[in-house]
Amino acid sequence: MTTTLPDDVRPGSGASAALGDTAVLPAVDDTAVLEPVAGAPAALGSLAGPVPATPSTPSTLEARAVSAWFGSHKVLDRVSLTMPAGQVTALIGPSGCGKSTFLRILNRMHELVPSAALAGSVLLDGADIYDASRRVTDARRRIGMVFQKPNPFPAMSIAENVTSGLALTGVKVSKGEREQIVESALTRAGLWKEVKDRLRAPGGGLSGGQQQRLCIARSLAVRPRVLLMDEPCSALDPTSTRRIEETIGELSQEVTIVIVTHNMQQAARVSQQCAFFLAEAGTPGAIVEHGDTEAMFSQPSDPRTHDYVNGRFG
Ligand SMILES: Nc1ncnc2c1ncn2[C@@H]1O[C@H](COP(=O)(O)OP(=O)(O)O)[C@@H](O)[C@H]1O
């Protein structure tokens, strides 16, 4: 079956053949593969400011009527959602309903898939990240991503892992600034105390939970306004999971967080807003219900939400 795509559908870039599974690529580094940083300073936006060790301010992210396709297979249908500045928004729903696809659309990673297309818009503080005049690298730097499986550069030192995103931007920072950025990002990611005496040790030597916090620190070092997290704890033990959840709570002051989770308790613990995605009987994924997390868990307005949050399916 062939679907005719609407006029405003944006095709995939077709640039990802050499990239393989985007989910295992470090969020900041893949951008350099796609768009070499020659002449980077002009493209740096907020990075070109003063010492980048300081935290950023969170932004509001708004998806408007976002639809997505892989080839002719439509996987999301007109999803609209506002993710308010400084809050944690949880995306919940059964496997295959399009949560990861939605997240990748929010920082322009969906277009890395050759057959991918999308319609709709994504606004970061009111400005469309898909606007033709805006660079894809700019969107990905302002909107960071942490994946399910921690993906530090294993042979690179802990400190170098943190600054790896900065280095790729071509920003020259002094040694002192670099040290400040490393300490600040690791502190905000809740890892500083555990690693401050072994910053030169390889990132691959850390435990899974520490590696995930290292990846969070790497994302924070480029001062994102939004941090997207796709099931960041699903490969971790309960203690590491709790530690990441604490970190999320602390970070929400400085960065807007959107987290996909299959764990309803986790959604209840970490988020203020929640959106329930569902793809029913072969139809594309859509939001059934969204709103205040507590209200959605205690008094959902849709019976399907009630059944899902109470573990009846999914
Ligand atoms: N790279 C891809 N190519 C083709 N189809 C894909 C690709 N990634 C995901 N899909 C399909 O898109 C739909 C949504 O997947 P996904 O966004 O991963 O859902 P979720 O994260 O909610 O489990 C599924 O039907 C899945 O098979």
Ligand SMILES: [Mg+2]
């Ligand atoms: Mg997923």
